Amino acid sequence: MFESLEQLGHTLYLMSVIEKDGTAYALTRTLQGKALVIQGDAAGFTGEAHGDVTLCPLTAANAEALRARLPWLRPQPLGLRTSAGCGDRLGLATPGHIRAVRAVGGDIAPILAQQSMRENARTGRSPQQVMDDALWGVFQEGWREPWGADADHLKTTDDVDVCVAAGYTFFTIDPGAHVDNAAHTDGLETLRGKFTALPWDALEDSAEAMKARYLGSAQIIEDFTLTFDETALLRAACKYGRAIAHTVKMARHLKAAKSDLPFDLEVSVDETDTPTSPLEHVFIVSELRRMGVTWVSLAPRYVGRFEKGVDYIGDLAEFEAEFAKHAAIARVLGPYKLSLHSGSDKFSVYPIVAKYTRRLTHLKTAGTSYLEALRAIAGVDPALFREILGLAIKRYDEDRATYHVSADIDNVLMPSLIPDEELADVLDTFDGREALHVTFGSALERFGKRLLATLEANEEAHYTALERHFIKHLTPFK
Numbered sequence: 151m152f153e154s155l156e157q158l159g160h161t162l163y164l165m166s167v168i169e170k171d172g173t174a175y176a177l178t179r180t181l182q183g184k185a186l187v188i189q190g191d192a193a194g195f196t197g198e199a200h201g202d203v204t205l206c207p208l209t210a211a212n213a214e215a216l217r218a219r220l221p222w223l224r225p226q227p228l229g230l231r232t233s234a235g236c237g238d239r240l241g242l243a244t245p246g247h248i249r250a251v252r253a254v255g256g257d258i259a260p261i262l263a264q265q266s267m268r269e270n271a272r273t274g275r276s277p278q279q280v281m282d283d284a285l286w287g288v289f290q291e292g293w294r295e296p297w298g299a300d301a302d303h304l305k306t307t308d309d310v311d312v313c314v315a316a317g318y319t320f321f322t323i324d325p326g327a328h329v330d331n332a333a334h335t336d337g338l339e340t341l342r343g344k345f346t347a348l349p350w351d352a353l354e355d356s357a358e359a360m361k362a363r364y365l366g367s368a369q370i371i372e373d374f375t376l377t378f379d380e381t382a383l384l385r386a387a388c389k390y391g392r393a394i395a396h397t398v399k400m401a402r403h404l405k406a407a408k409s410d411l412p413f414d415l416e417v418s419v420d421e422t423d424t425p426t427s428p429l430e431h432v433f434i435v436s437e438l439r440r441m442g443v444t445w446v447s448l449a450p451r452y453v454g455r456f457e458k459g460v461d462y463i464g465d466l467a468e469f470e471a472e473f474a475k476h477a478a479i480a481r482v483l484g485p486y487k488l489s490l491h492s493g494s495d496k497f498s499v500y501p502i503v504a505k506y507t508r509r510l511t512h513l514k515t516a517g518t519s520y521l522e523a524l525r526a527i528a529g530v531d532p533a534l535f536r537e538i539l540g541l542a543i544k545r546y547d548e549d550r551a552t553y554h555v556s557a558d559i560d561n562v563l564m565p566s567l568i569p570d571e572e573l574a575d576v577l578d579t580f581d582g583r584e585a586l587h588v589t590f591g592s593a594l595e596r597f598g599k600r601l602l603a604t605l606e607a608n609e610e611a612h613y614t615a616l617e618r619h620f621i622k623h624l625t626p627f628k
């Protein structure tokens with residue numbers, strides 16, 4: 151197959167070569183970049199004939215034609231399988247992610263397309279582009295096992311529609327804007343007023359009926375019991391009532407938009423200011439279930455701090471005690487997976503999470519892959535890395551606004567002071583990681599083309615950095 155390509159000066163990606171129904175397909179690298187090559191029936195593809203093969207550019211239309219021919223290039227719902235979200239802001243990381251999943255073995259299903267609307271806005275990509283980039287990576291590596299596509303942190307029904315159209319299979323509903331964080335500490339009188347004013351119609355409920363369901367009844371969760379008194383119930387209801395109503399609206403919209411096709415639903419309240427107590431967890435899921443919502447994973451806001459791209463900050467013993475309860479609730483009232491958002495680089499909590507979830511885990515990572523891309527850049531183009539670091543130092547105070555980070559930019563060394571061989575070490579420091587992490591939008595705006603071209607020209611260095619980093623993330627959960 152494809153013998154004539156060598157004469158054209160191509161390098162074939164051997165893992166990609168596949169023959170199906172008498173037609174052969176592969177990914178190849180030409181002097182102009184990557185191309186899809188087809189030998190046999192190329193109807194429906196747009197490309198140029200070269201001898202006995204057709205060379206097709208990696209366009210959206212050719213991606214669509216290819217997924218119609220090779221069904222494993224479409225993402226699938228993953229249900230309760232242990233899963234790992236591999237967000238890829240640059241659209242070049244999927245081969246590295248797949249290599250790590252393969253190297254670790256075990257039974258972890260990867261989510262290879264995963265972007266929030268915020269990340270799409272900052273990277274100038276559409277949900278469809280994210281999906282297509284993942285497809286080409288899946289094709290390149292010859293991955294034929296199920297993989298998922300997460301439309302992350304959806305906040306409006308318009309977000310849902312765009313991602314359904316692009317073929318996403320995993321939908322993360324984020325009702326965080328509707329969480330009343332003040333209710334976390336409000337006094338009983340204030341809570342009573344807020345409770346009366348909840349959107350009872352949208353909740354298909356009444357204040358009296360809710361009190362009758364919860365007050366005085368004990369929830370037995372494996373080896374502990376949770377009891378709602380008036381303050382606890384009102385606090386949970388006021389804090390999460392509107393978020394629950396919004397989630398129900400989003401979930402019903404999604405179900406209708408997906409017609410009867412199966413999909414995975416995740417509910418996330420992780421990006422809120424106050425932690426979700428085990429009792430509030432019980433309240434949220436009981437109410438969602440009452441209104442007919444079904445989900446495969448839930449991301450409470452855990453105690454401590456899950457900052458971007460760095461290890462857990464907080465009291466590990468307290469985290470363990472609380473996490474054990476959340477995991478038990480997810481088994482008894484589900485089962486569903488507990489989801490760890492901003493989950494990258496939290497090496498100190500992985501053993502705890504793995505132990506208590508008993509494989510009902512979803513690990514979600516996003517920006518850490520961008521940092522590994524920068525590690526590759528530091529090795530192959532120190533000048534470019536210096537410019538990106540310099541920009542990060544300038545932009546950090548402004549760009550950090552919508553992220554949970556606490557780096558002190560004064561602790562990051564000026565790029566001119568760092569010798570080439572120590573540049574990558576910045577990526578092993580707390581402040582350097584966070585500063586580079588949250589300024590990715592600025593870096594892409596300024597250096598996007600050069601960054602992508604450098605990574606494409608040095609893709610093996612990029613994949614190696616990613617593989618090494620993700621093996622560390624996946625091994626605790628296999």
Ligand SMILES: [Zn+2]
Pocket residue numbers: 303418420421491492
């Ligand atoms: Zn999140």
